[in-house]
Amino acid sequence: MKYIIAIIQPDRLGDVLEELQKREIHLVTVSNVMGRGRQKGIAEVYRSHTEAGSLLRKVKLEIAVNAEFVQPTVEAITSRARTGRIGDGKIFVLDLDRCIRIRTGEEGNDAIG
Amino acid sequence: MSVMSRISGTYRPAVLAMILVLCLGGVSLARDAITSGPGSQEPAATQADTGDTAWVLISAALVMLMTPGLAFFYGGLVRRKNMLSVLMQCFMILCLISLQWVLCGYSLAFGPDVGGRGIIGGLDWLGLRGVGAQPNATYAGTVPHSAFMVFQMMFAVITPALIIGAFAERMRFSAFCVFSLLWATLVYDPLAHWVWGQGGFMGLLGGWGALDFAGGTVVHINAGASALAAALVLRKRQGYPNMISPPHNLPLAVLGAAMLWFGWFGFNAGSALGASGLASGAFVATHIAGATAGLVWAAMDWFFHKRPTTLGVITGAVAGLVAVTPAAGFVTPIGAVLIGIGAAAFPWLAVTFLKPRMGYDDSLDAFGVHGIGGIWGAIATGLFACASVNPAVNRNGLFYGPDGAAQLLTQLKAVGISAAFSFVACLILLKVVDAVIGLRVSEHEERVGLDLTQHKEVAYTIID
Numbered sequence: 124m125k126y127i128i129a130i131i132q133p134d135r136l137g138d139v140l141e142e143l144q145k146r147e148i149h150l151v152t153v154s155n156v157m158g159r160g161r162q163k164g165i166a167e168v169y170r171s172h173t174e175a176g177s178l179l180r181k182v183k184l185e186i187a188v189n190a191e192f193v194q195p196t197v198e199a200i201t202s203r204a205r206t207g208r209i210g211d212g213k214i215f216v217l218d219l220d221r222c223i224r225i226r227t228g229e230e231g232n233d234a235i236g
Numbered sequence: 237m238s239v240m241s242r243i244s245g246t247y248r249p250a251v252l253a254m255i256l257v258l259c260l261g262g263v264s265l266a267r268d269a270i271t272s273g274p275g276s277q278e279p280a281a282t283q284a285d286t287g288d289t290a291w292v293l294i295s296a297a298l299v300m301l302m303t304p305g306l307a308f309f310y311g312g313l314v315r316r317k318n319m320l321s322v323l324m325q326c327f328m329i330l331c332l333i334s335l336q337w338v339l340c341g342y343s344l345a346f347g348p349d350v351g352g353r354g355i356i357g358g359l360d361w362l363g364l365r366g367v368g369a370q371p372n373a374t375y376a377g378t379v380p381h382s383a384f385m386v387f388q389m390m391f392a393v394i395t396p397a398l399i400i401g402a403f404a405e406r407m408r409f410s411a412f413c414v415f416s417l418l419w420a421t422l423v424y425d426p427l428a429h430w431v432w433g434q435g436g437f438m439g440l441l442g443g444w445g446a447l448d449f450a451g452g453t454v455v456h457i458n459a460g461a462s463a464l465a466a467a468l469v470l471r472k473r474q475g476y477p478n479m480i481s482p483p484h485n486l487p488l489a490v491l492g493a494a495m496l497w498f499g500w501f502g503f504n505a506g507s508a509l510g511a512s513g514l515a516s517g518a519f520v521a522t523h524i525a526g527a528t529a530g531l532v533w534a535a536m537d538w539f540f541h542k543r544p545t546t547l548g549v550i551t552g553a554v555a556g557l558v559a560v561t562p563a564a565g566f567v568t569p570i571g572a573v574l575i576g577i578g579a580a581a582f583p584w585l586a587v588t589f590l591k592p593r594m595g596y597d598d599s600l601d602a603f604g605v606h607g608i609g610g611i612w613g614a615i616a617t618g619l620f621a622c623a624s625v626n627p628a629v630n631r632n633g634l635f636y637g638p639d640g641a642a643q644l645l646t647q648l649k650a651v652g653i654s655a656a657f658s659f660v661a662c663l664i665l666l667k668v669v670d671a672v673i674g675l676r677v678s679e680h681e682e683r684v685g686l687d688l689t690q691h692k693e694v695a696y697t698i699i700d
Contacts, residue, residue, distance in 0.1 A: 167482055168537070168541045168543070168545055169482055169483060169545070169547050170545075170547055170548065170551060170587045170588075170601060170604075171537075171540070171541065171584070171587055171588035172477065172587075172592075173541075174482050175478070
């Protein structure tokens with residue numbers, strides 16, 4: 124089991140969710156986050172005061188998958204979140220020790236999805 | 237003192253305030269008992285006109301709405317952790333100054349002059365003794381005296397609330413309450429008397445003839461100059477200028493600006509004190525100046541910063557409304573357009589260049605918008621005032637001659653004296669309150685935010 128965390132541009136979220144759905148990856152948690160990388164943000168201007176904008180708005184996806192779904196998930200995200208411009212984001216793939224479905228108490232591979 | 241010392245320190249300020257209020261109330265009731273019969277030395281009163289009365293009462297309600305409007309305008313511009321503190325300060329001023337106005341404020345500002353020098357009103361109308369249904373011919377002969385009083389009350393309320401913009405996000409609430417009460421009594425009431433009170437030394441009722449239709453000097457220059465003093469005395473917020481987050485909710489600021497604009501019709505057109513052609517003209521001038529300045533500010537942002545900003549258009553509109561306030565009942569619609577252009581240009585320059593260069597942290601630009609906008613408006617009144625618009629204009633403005641230069645000079649004198657008095661008096665008041673109570677919250681409280689540390693509440697829950 125793997126735990127996939129993807130940080131993407133907020134405007135790509137709809138496309139990525141659609142692609143995940145197509146590949147039958149249903150379990151996904153989405154949150155609004157702020158972050159920074161090498162990318163320079165869009166400066167905001169308030170009454171002539173320019174905010175450099177050190178943190179940028181991003182969307183974080185968290186997806187738990189069984190081994191055979193890791194590659195489809197990564198492909199789904201990269202194919203739809205990639206614009207080729209700096210700031211497209213990152214995907215992190217982590218080992219997942221346990222997974223428990225709260226409703227039934229099922230554990231492991233059965234509990235995902 | 238033994239009784240006081242037994243009251244827990246937390247409640248001591250509240251108990252002291254209650255004792256003060258009760259004493260004042262007692263004094264005014266006692267005076268009521270001694271001299272019976274309301275307003276015995278007033279000029280022969282006329283009958284109240286129903287239309288005029290309706291308009292002045294509605295206007296009072298409109299101006300009342302401006303203080304909560306200002307609360308949202310300011311509240312949207314601060315950080316999330318200080319949202320409630322700004323709403324609370326505005327709302328508390330609404331309660332506090334309304335009471336102050338009834339007990340002594342109205343009498344000090346508009347009561348019969350003491351000493352004949354036009355400095356301050358007397359205590360004749362303490363507790364609103366004799367201020368009732370009978371019109372006062374000096375101020376407004378066709379509406380009940382109490383209607384004029386309550387209309388003016390709303391001005392007394394919003395003026396100290398404007399200053400909040402200068403010290404937002406860092407002032408202790410207790411110090412804020414004491415300061416606001418003292419400021420209303422010792423700064424607002426005298427200045428209102430000088431300009432609008434019977435016999436006041438600057439105004440049209442026996443003074444120099446400085447023109448201030450609805451409060452350019454009394455409200456905006458006064459609040460603006462005091463705001464500058466407050467920004468200097470309270471010093472910068474931690475992290476100013478580069479580590480302060482942007483406005484936390486601009487939509488609320490837009491809502492607040494819209495409420496201000498709406499209320500301003502009461503502020504300016506209501507200052508005609510009757511349902512008249514003059515009120516209508518002031519209404520038109522007010523709207524035009526606000527619209528022009530909003531447009532010009534947005535255009536300046538567009539030209540100099542590549543994009544027209546939402547904050548820019550609402551700031552411009554408010555600056556336009558500020559600037560037309562002293563002029564609304566004296567200028568033509570085209571005069572209002574020209575006032576609106578200057579009302580965007582000068583405050584824009586002030587917040588763009590003056591504030592960063594001088595380094596003071598006027599957090600929400602109370603001085604930049606109300607001070608600079610108010611000064612421009614008062615001077616512009618001396619340029620564009622026109623007797624054909626309002627016969628109360630004794631001398632036309634500079635552009636309408638023939639005595640234009642004289643009127644402009646009078647306006648400049650009124651601007652200088654109002655600004656200087658307000659700045660110095662506010663500076664002294666703040667220093668005194670700082671010495672006695674302490675103006676600023678602790679560094680830790682400032683970082684945590686005033687909502688939690690001053691009020692034990694938060695504006696927004698994150699989960700459910």
